[in-house]
Amino acid sequence: MSAEPMNAVIQARGLRKSYGDTRVVNDLNLTIQRGECFGLLGPNGAGKTTTLRLLLGLIAPDGGELSLLNHAVPQDARVARLRVGVVAQFDNLDPDFTVAENLLVYGRYFGMSDAAIEARIPQLLEFANLTNKRDAKVPTLSGGMKRRLTLARALVNDPDIIFLDEPTTGLDPQARHLIWQRLRELTAQGKTLLLTTHFMEEAERLCHRLAVMDHGKLIQQGTPRELIEKNIEPQVVEVFSETSAAWAEQHAAHYAQRFEISGESVFCYVQDAQVLVAHLQTQTELRYLHRPANLEDVFLKLTGREMRE
Ligand code: ADP
Secondary structure, three states: OOOOOOOEEEEEEEEEEEEOOEEEEEEEEEEEEOOOEEEEEOOOOOOHHHHHHHHOOOOOOOEEEEEEOOEEOOOOHHHHHHHEEEEOOOOOOOOOOEHHHHHHHHHHHOOOOHHHHHHHHHHHHHHOOOHHHOOOEHHHOOHHHHHHHHHHHHOOOOOOEEEEEOOOOOOOHHHHHHHHHHHHHHHHOOOEEEEEEOOHHHHHHHOOEEEEEEOOEEEEEEOHHHHHHHHOOOEEEEEEOOOHHHHHHHHHHHHOOEEEEEOOEEEEEEOOOHHHHHHHHOOOOOEEEEEEOOHHHHHHHHHOOOOOO
8 A cells, every 4th residue: 555654553445344235344544553552432333343353354345445564454464463463352262271371372373483482471471460370271260360361362472563352341340450551551562552442431541542433434533632622512510310301401501502311311511510510509409410521422422322232
């Protein structure tokens, strides 16, 4: 592909993929720079996993141009993937093997010698906080440990880019924080991360840049701060109680630049919440939460509040 920016490690132009009559990835343009943590957000069915699979060359696009680490994909994907690590959505560790054996077997897929893999295992185990679980069988590990082993396994070939599909789904907060810490260490080492997530807090904390995807298209891209500033008033007041909808009909338009009613909650988006909060303090039957605008507000504005199955 010509005119590739020097530091682009992933570049997609006009990428398309349909299943049946459904355009799952629809004219997608994406450039990811070396060393950044890039987040792909979108409701279920938006096309995130399909996009990752296209970028990895695991499925063939119907059209468009794609390069991964300066290799054309899918044509030269096999070579490019030698420099890539993948953490799939569901742990696919081998349950018959120990922790260390899982790393060993996986390293062989990359053509590494057993000696080279063995030499890496101690640091991978340390990274995953699994040093004392080296000889444990996979089924005896907790969910957090399995995730950390899957992450360590994705690093066995010392990749330049790591693809992570919902890396912390199903983990408790402690386990999630440990994964976040490790992912930050990887970006600090100069690795490029491409992750999908449903957790806006995760995206806001980890990602340098984000794209919001829906119906196969990238709707918006930017830094978390840019996306918030572009889409949402700086302050949000959530009003919630049985009578909040009635309150909203009478008062919300007077106090808020914009408001949305969702069930028993009213979301008021304001430049300055002072007057609204003073008013709410006089409404003793209402409860409210005053907070800065966040990425979840952006996500819900861009993709809507209705459920996706
Ligand atoms: P996301 O990861 O954002 O939830 P996916 O990329 O998994 O979205 O799926 C996007 C759409 O493509 C969904 O409607 C899904 O059912 C459909 N899809 C994904 N893979 C296949 C496939 N192999 N065959 C048919 N439809 C598929």
